[in-house]
Amino acid sequence: MTPPRRVAIVGGNRIPFARSNTVYATASNQAMLTSALEGLIERYNLHGERLGEVVAGAVLKHSRDFNLTRECVLGSRLAPETPAYDLQQACGTGLEAALLVANKIALGQIECGIAGGVDTTSDAPIGVNEGLRKILLQANRGKSTGDKLKALLQIRPRHLAPSLPRNGEPRTGLSMGQHCELMAQHWAIPRDEQDQLAVESHRKLAAAYAEGWQDDLLTPFLGLTRDQNLRPDIDLEKLAGLKPVFERGARGTLTAGNSTPLTDGASLVLLASEDWAKARGLPILAYWRDGEAAAVDFVKGAEGLLMAPVYAVPRLLARNGLRLQDFDYYEIHEAFAAQVLCTLKAWEDAEYCRTRLGLEQPLGAIDRERMNVKGSSLAAGHPFAATGGRIVANLAKLLAVAGEGRGLISICAAGGQGVTAILER
Numbered sequence: 214m215t216p217p218r219r220v221a222i223v224g225g226n227r228i229p230f231a232r233s234n235t236v237y238a239t240a241s242n243q244a245m246l247t248s249a250l251e252g253l254i255e256r257y258n259l260h261g262e263r264l265g266e267v268v269a270g271a272v273l274k275h276s277r278d279f280n281l282t283r284e285c286v287l288g289s290r291l292a293p294e295t296p297a298y299d300l301q302q303a304c305g306t307g308l309e310a311a312l313l314v315a316n317k318i319a320l321g322q323i324e325c326g327i328a329g330g331v332d333t334t335s336d337a338p339i340g341v342n343e344g345l346r347k348i349l350l351q352a353n354r355g356k357s358t359g360d361k362l363k364a365l366l367q368i369r370p371r372h373l374a375p376s377l378p379r380n381g382e383p384r385t386g387l388s389m390g391q392h393c394e395l396m397a398q399h400w401a402i403p404r405d406e407q408d409q410l411a412v413e414s415h416r417k418l419a420a421a422y423a424e425g426w427q428d429d430l431l432t433p434f435l436g437l438t439r440d441q442n443l444r445p446d447i448d449l450e451k452l453a454g455l456k457p458v459f460e461r462g463a464r465g466t467l468t469a470g471n472s473t474p475l476t477d478g479a480s481l482v483l484l485a486s487e488d489w490a491k492a493r494g495l496p497i498l499a500y501w502r503d504g505e506a507a508a509v510d511f512v513k514g515a516e517g518l519l520m521a522p523v524y525a526v527p528r529l530l531a532r533n534g535l536r537l538q539d540f541d542y543y544e545i546h547e548a549f550a551a552q553v554l555c556t557l558k559a560w561e562d563a564e565y566c567r568t569r570l571g572l573e574q575p576l577g578a579i580d581r582e583r584m585n586v587k588g589s590s591l592a593a594g595h596p597f598a599a600t601g602g603r604i605v606a607n608l609a610k611l612l613a614v615a616g617e618g619r620g621l622i623s624i625c626a627a628g629g630q631g632v633t634a635i636l637e638r
């Protein structure tokens with residue numbers, strides 16, 4: 214499918230990602246996203262510009278943040294007349310935001326927009342106990358002091374227990390890691406293959422930093438100039454010695470080394486019509502071609518929680534008349550090494566492709582040399598909603614440097630969802 218109007222990816226900006234509860238421990242989502250936005254404004258000379266819209270989101274958001282993205286715009290040097298709003302699709306948030314902005318540009322509804330996301334697991338929201346919340350609301354409704362007092366006198370010590378955020382699926386009670394461990398077992402993904410993928414991710418990201426690849430993709434924040442999780446001297450033997458964390462028995466394969474760490478960070482990308490970009494003398498790194506989201510029934514169905522991109526990609530390929538092999542780059546978000554390996558294995562499996570995806574032929578294998586060539590989430594870290602922006606900017610730059618080509622993005626998300634996209638140049 215060719216969009217009605219070509220959508221240019223001008224470039225992106227992010228702050229370096231930090232491991233949870235370290236450098237950005239006291240930084241809010243608003244501070245991080247505003248910093249990423251200011252960096253983008255600086256890089257592309259957007260001071261005082263009224264943009265079509267800014268769309269971003271956070272998976273973990275305080276209720277006080279209300280419309281977080283709009284607050285960030287108001288705190289930035291963009292024109293305050295720039296509309297902005299939050300969107301949330303778990304780890305797919307940043308890419309879904311880009312899809313939305315790109316579609317509006319393609320349709321001629323807006324000329325330009327910024328898309329991305331932010332997350333902090335350090336400054337996570339803590340809710341009051343549900344019982345206490347009900348009592349406080351009752352007290353608030355009270356007409357007289359007596360009514361209010363009567364409500365407040367119901368408070369018991371048990372009401373003081375806070376409501377903490379959980380990195381888990383509400384409908385199964387299992388964490389992302391436990392779900393992915395089940396997928397790894399279903400697809401028989403060996404531990405050593407997961408560790409090898411993690412090593413490659415760190416080595417490739419380290420090489421990217423060494424060549425200055427990130428210089429025009431990120432701006433330092435709170436003294437951090439590089440993704441903090443990156444281990445340039447990663448050692449396969451050490452990795453192999455780590456204990457499984459999500460299933461401690463002999464069957465467990467997911468460890469702290471082949472899983473993404475809990476991470477804080479923010480990222481954004483600038484998209485525009487060709488005319489808008491050219492009128493301002495801005496670069497066009499690549500073009501947004503198309504995007505597709507999918508969801509799977511991981512609750513009652515037999516599908517793995519993080520398998521939705523496996524379904525989205527064949528739909529995207531069919532609509533665009535492409536094969537899985539027709540790409541120069543593959544950006545497959547490394548939520549867990551096992552997630553990537555399950556995805557690749559599923560696309561190669563004739564029976565699965567026939568019965569689940571309804572395909573006569575399997576999608577087949579990809580050239581692994583073209584996958585995550587500058588490293589991915591295992592090395593950079595994964596601040597949930599911020600991963601999409603990091604990946605879009607990285608792929609757009611890869612295509613710009615190559616001068617031509619096509620790239621596929623695949624991002625799995627909580628809730629059994631996935632978002633995918635094609636960029637080209």
Ligand SMILES: CC(=O)SCCNC(=O)CCNC(=O)[C@H](O)C(C)(C)COP(=O)(O)OP(=O)(O)OC[C@H]1O[C@@H](n2cnc3c(N)ncnc32)[C@H](O)[C@@H]1OP(=O)(O)O
Binds near residue numbers: 304468475
């Ligand atoms: C759609 C999606 O994207 S789903 C994905 C969403 N993301 C998640 O669910 C996050 C999953 N990750 C987590 O929950 C956590 O990071 C965990 C449970 C995996 C690990 O947490 P922790 O145990 O706190 O990790 P921690 O960083 O302390 O590492 C544990 C140990 O492994 C070591 N380690 C971690 N990575 C490596 C590595 N690459 N090489 C060598 N050692 C390593 C650490 O040094 C540490 O060693 P120590 O105990 O001697 O200090």
